[in-house]
Amino acid sequence: MKSFMGFIFTVCASLFGYMLIEARRNRVSEHTFSFSNLPSSFHGVRIFFISDLHFRSIHSSILREVKGKADYVFVGGDIMEKAVPFSRVEENLKKLSSIAPVYFVWGNNDYEKDPQRLEETLREHGVTVLANDTAVLQKNGESLFLIGVDELNHGRDDLEKAGAYSGDGFKVLLAHDPAIIHKLKKSHNITLVFSGHTHGGQIRLFGKGIREKGGVKQRNGVTLLLSNGYGTTTIPMRLGAPAETHLLTLVKDDE
Template sequence: MVILTLIGNFLILLLLHMWLESRKNKITYTELSFSSLPKQFSGMKLFFISDIHHREVNNCILKEIQGNVDLIIIGGDLTEKGVPFSRVEKNIKSLTKIAPTYFVWGNNDYEVNHFRLESILLNEGVKILANSCTSFKRDSETIDLIGVDDFGHRFDNLEAAIKECNGDFQILVSHNPDIKKKLREVHNINLILSGHTHGGQIRLFGYSITEKAGLSKLKNDLYILVSNGYGTTRLPLRLGAPAEVHIITLKNGVVD
């Protein structure tokens, strides 16, 4: 009887811990140096958030990024079936007040009326990157932000997106990190931002059906950052893959 009580208490504490992990407002700070980054853009800060799903972006995060980031990038799965559009609109209004905001589609975004979702985004001034590219120019130097449509639905078209680019440095945003399988040398991508996997969401003894999220160096001057994401789908629980958002600082410098 005592053993059963102990097991029961342990399970209750474990579930509480997993729920708290799913509700975290952790900001992961990353500084990346690139020899190819134009000097005019050294110090540029990106706020990256993916897989919001059912959550509302917490005020503590909004306060932290206010006046502290240059661009906001939403890496897909802003919503899913069952999330009220009022919550989506509130999140978008909160983010667009802070900095220019960019969005790529995720697989769960297509579970809802995506025409209505698109309307909300456009009405709030969000730039949707769906197999397209937008450029930023400072003096004579240019960087590109590329976004592909959802890889899982086979809506992505990296070639079409890249054709629009002419910058000296390129950031690719894809909800699904498997876009890396389509990269070729001629694409000259420097940084990939993705989510989708939730870092496994529930990792038992460090293992899950998906790879651990985080930052990886694919080759010289090419990194991929896969986020744990901010929300959850199906179960509102996490273990070993806490909810997170990112502030990424780009630096011009020698890559180790």
């Protein structure tokens, strides 16, 4: 009986340790997306995407991997929550700003502490805050429209206002919650969506989780990059949904 209990204890301790490791991974997942409507000047453009930092500090290994490679940094919200000190937020913003120009959208947890101070901190570090707004990224006279919607859970999102920029240009949507995909209309003309929020379910048993696992998905004719996120909330553990960040390359498909 004692040997059996010892075996169970060892298994549980090993699983607990593995879940802690999964939550602390410093992985940069690389993706290449091909689009026929991508402006030629943006062929080969690279985007570093990170979401749901919560309590984590960005590891130096990630900076080494993406510095000099990314043209833009997109932050998909939840850069903090109530118990996260602003000193950690500033530390992470310095790191992100050292990579490339940074664009940010609000997540639900970003509103927990002091959103006014957070917005001031973001802007002090040169971050472009997109709250139902569009940033026009330009190269060689061509444009890519980055549309950012505010937090969805409490009804702060306004796609019509955010995507009000007229024209049929290449449009990318940055939104914390992937549920925004259900509000998209064909008339919005969105090609690519970046989201986080779900943490991949954070803890998945037998492949099942309480929320959707991250990955590249096709929804309503739109390509969705859903991230497992970099940090955790409530408990600092993961299973079956390891922490991740992303380095994307966009290429023009001439076919």
